[in-house]
Amino acid sequence: xxxxxxxxxxxxxxxxxxxxxxxxxxxxxxxxxxxxxxxxxxxxxxxxxxxxxxxxxxxxxxxxxxxxxxxxxxxxxxxxxxxxxxxxxxxxxxxxxxxxxxxxxxxxxxxxxxxxxxxxxxxxxxxxxxxxxxxxxxxxxxxxxxxxxxxxxxxxxxxxxxxxxxxxxxxxxxxxxxxxxxxxxxxxxxxxxxxxxxxxxxxxxxxxxxxxxxxxxxxxxxxxxxxxxxxxxxxxxxxxxxxxxxxxxxxxxxxxxxxxxxxxxxxxxxxxxxxxxxxxxxxxxxxxxxxxxxxxxxxxxxxxxxxxxxxxxxxxxxxxxxxxxxxxxxxxxxxxxxxxxxxxxxxxxxxxxxxxxxxxxxxxxxxxxxxxxxxxxxxxxxxxxxxxxxxxxxxxxxxxxxxxxxxxxxxxxxxxxxxxxxx
Numbered sequence: 319x320x321x322x323x324x325x326x327x328x329x330x331x332x333x334x335x336x337x338x339x340x341x342x343x344x345x346x347x348x349x350x351x352x353x354x355x356x357x358x359x360x361x362x363x364x365x366x367x368x369x370x371x372x373x374x375x376x377x378x379x380x381x382x383x384x385x386x387x388x389x390x391x392x393x394x395x396x397x398x399x400x401x402x403x404x405x406x407x408x409x410x411x412x413x414x415x416x417x418x419x420x421x422x423x424x425x426x427x428x429x430x431x432x433x434x435x436x437x438x439x440x441x442x443x444x445x446x447x448x449x450x451x452x453x454x455x456x457x458x459x460x461x462x463x464x465x466x467x468x469x470x471x472x473x474x475x476x477x478x479x480x481x482x483x484x485x486x487x488x489x490x491x492x493x494x495x496x497x498x499x500x501x502x503x504x505x506x507x508x509x510x511x512x513x514x515x516x517x518x519x520x521x522x523x524x525x526x527x528x529x530x531x532x533x534x535x536x537x538x539x540x541x542x543x544x545x546x547x548x549x550x551x552x553x554x555x556x557x558x559x560x561x562x563x564x565x566x567x568x569x570x571x572x573x574x575x576x577x578x579x580x581x582x583x584x585x586x587x588x589x590x591x592x593x594x595x596x597x598x599x600x601x602x603x604x605x606x607x608x609x610x611x612x613x614x615x616x617x618x619x620x621x622x623x624x625x626x627x628x629x630x631x632x633x634x635x636x637x638x639x640x641x642x643x644x645x646x647x648x649x650x651x652x653x654x655x656x657x658x659x660x661x662x663x664x665x666x667x668x669x670x671x672x673x674x675x676x677x678x679x680x681x682x683x684x685x686x687x688x689x690x691x692x693x694x695x696x697x698x699x700x701x702x703x704x705x706x707x708x709x710x711x712x713x714x715x716x717x718x719x720x721x722x723x724x725x726x727x728x729x730x731x732x733x734x735x736x737x738x739x740x741x
Contacts, residue, residue: 319446319553320550321448322549324549325546326372327374327511328516328532328533331391331392332380332385333353335350338536345606349567353536356564361398363548365398396425396428397426400426400427404428409432435453447476449476471505476509477509479505479509480513482512502525503523505525508551509528509551520559537569537645542569543565543601546562548562567605569607576613576651580617589611589632590639611649611651615651622649622728623731628647679723685722688722692714
């Protein structure tokens with residue numbers, strides 16, 4: 319009789335989504351609720367597939383949550399699993415360590431929440447003997463590997479380990495219980511159910527080591543369709559691995575080449591076509607797109623100057639497509655006239671633009687003033703909202719370059735004469 323389980327991690331229920339809320343409160347509400355809907359979809363999948371267990375490898379919560387609404391929601395979902403005779407195995411990740419709900423919520427007897435000491439659950443399933451190993455961390459920081467704390471494999475059993483770890487490190491993720499993938503393979507567990515890194519990866523080797531990624535993205539850096547992993551332990555102890563989609567809202571970057579656009583209407587039509595294509599390819603219920611407009615077009619300055627009008631037009635067309643949202647519009651178009659053509663002198667605004675790009679913004683005093691402003695803004699924000707400035711000096715300097723370039727283009731856009739008519 320095969321043993322089947324769903325492996326997931328990093329749901330981050332009730333993630334605050336502060337930056338998204340500043341731009342679009344309705345969209346922030348949709349994504350905030352999508353994390354709950356994704357968890358409910360995981361429970362539905364467990365019941366529909368008649369699995370034997372759900373494994374949650376950390377960060378079910380998102381920090382110091384106190385919401386009773388969250389507590390009631392979790393209790394109801396765990397009760398559904400309990401009534402379907404599906405066991406749940408949970409470890410605490412770095413975010414869970416901050417959560418009051420983690421400590422206070424009373425779970426059904428079918429739920430095992432591993433504590434701060436290594437624990438192994440041994441049980442029989444048909445002719446299979448299984449051992450599930452878990453270890454939670456009570457604090458939000460784990461600078462050293464947890465691997466040596468785990469029990470060694472139970473002899474003659476299928477050994478499944480659950481660990482929250484950054485492995486050797488991943489961009490955008492704090493270092494947490496770091497360890498080498500090779501060490502996990504050498505530990506000789508049949509399956510490692512990992513969590514912490516939000517992108518799905520199956521690490522090749524003698525054993526099966528899977529980071530499932532998060533089941534629901536929360537911003538554009540967590541783009542693409544999100545999934546959970548369905549694992550079947552066959553009677554011969556071999557493993558069958560499947561991905562199953564769970565994301566309710568799917569973030570995607572949508573490029574739009576406006577080189578052929580000569581009028582406002584043509585621009586809007588090209589944007590709508592790109593959104594429609596992305597909508598057709600997205601498998602999730604909602605598409606959340608970040609548009610990046612590129613190409614040489616005579617409308618370049620107007621697109622920058624009338625960005626609010628462009629956003630309103632785009633959102634209206636997105637609404638007509640159905641369940642399509644605009645997270646942000648990036649304008650990276652250029653005016654068709656270039657320095658190489660020798661025509662910039664005929665247009666004083668373009669000539670000023672060349673002066674700004676090649677001289678003014680490269681001046682040390684200008685750059686230092688912008689750097690000081692960005693640092694002042696960053697330091698006034700809470701730690702979780704400072705990621706925009708990068709995680710190292712090189713990334714910070716790249717941001718300054720981007721701000722100087724985009725600021726120059728925005729100034730030029732406001733200096734260009736208003737079009738007599740929007741086509």
